[in-house]
Amino acid sequence: MGKVMHIYFDLDNTLIDEKGETVRPGIFELLDSFKDNGIKLSIWTASVRERAEPILGELKLRPYFSDVVYRDDYDPDATWGSSRPKDIRFGDGDMLIDDSHNHIDFVKSIGRKGFRITPYISFIDPNPDPTELEQIHTIVLPDVPFKIKRDPWIKRTFKTLFRKKKKLPLWIN
Numbered sequence: 186m187g188k189v190m191h192i193y194f195d196l197d198n199t200l201i202d203e204k205g206e207t208v209r210p211g212i213f214e215l216l217d218s219f220k221d222n223g224i225k226l227s228i229w230t231a232s233v234r235e236r237a238e239p240i241l242g243e244l245k246l247r248p249y250f251s252d253v254v255y256r257d258d259y260d261p262d263a264t265w266g267s268s269r270p271k272d273i274r275f276g277d278g279d280m281l282i283d284d285s286h287n288h289i290d291f292v293k294s295i296g297r298k299g300f301r302i303t304p305y306i307s308f309i310d311p312n313p314d315p316t317e318l319e320q321i322h323t324i325v326l327p328d329v330p331f332k333i334k335r336d337p338w339i340k341r342t343f344k345t346l347f348r349k350k351k352k353l354p355l356w357i358n
Contacts, residue, residue, distance in 0.1 A: 203307065273292055300324065
């Protein structure tokens with residue numbers, strides 16, 4: 186049996202929105218498929234442990250990941266807008282999925298795979314097109330069929346209209 190593929194995900198604007206309140210639509214389906222197919226998953230985040238741990242627990246993401254690298258672990262002195270690159274070689278990572286061009290360019294420069302995903306910013310687009318997640322799945326598991334379930338157009342529209350209320354009217358479900 187060959188080496189198990191190890192994928193690192195960024196947290197903010199990749200797995201979750203900018204506030205840490207919402208998981209990117211379709212991400213649980215992607216993570217479930219990866220886990221079911223033996224892919225090792227980790228997080229490498231520029232967020233500090235104090236912020237990220239509660240979010241991972243509350244949004245029920247933590248069980249998917251074997252480990253988490255927080256900013257405190259790799260760059261405790263980072264300032265906003267400047268941090269060390271995510272060198273996934275130290276965790277024997279094969280691929281990084283991140284919304285940062287710089288981090289993706291770095292992992293590619295060291296011979297690893299990288300996928301730059303469109304940042305998930307829920308107040309701009311609460312229901313992003315899941316095509317990128319399907320592309321990631323095809324890169325990682327080309328022989329495993331995968332399609333993310335999409336809400337009908339009307340439901341997506343109402344989710345957008347009612348997103349600040351955190352709950353859809355009963356007649357929409």
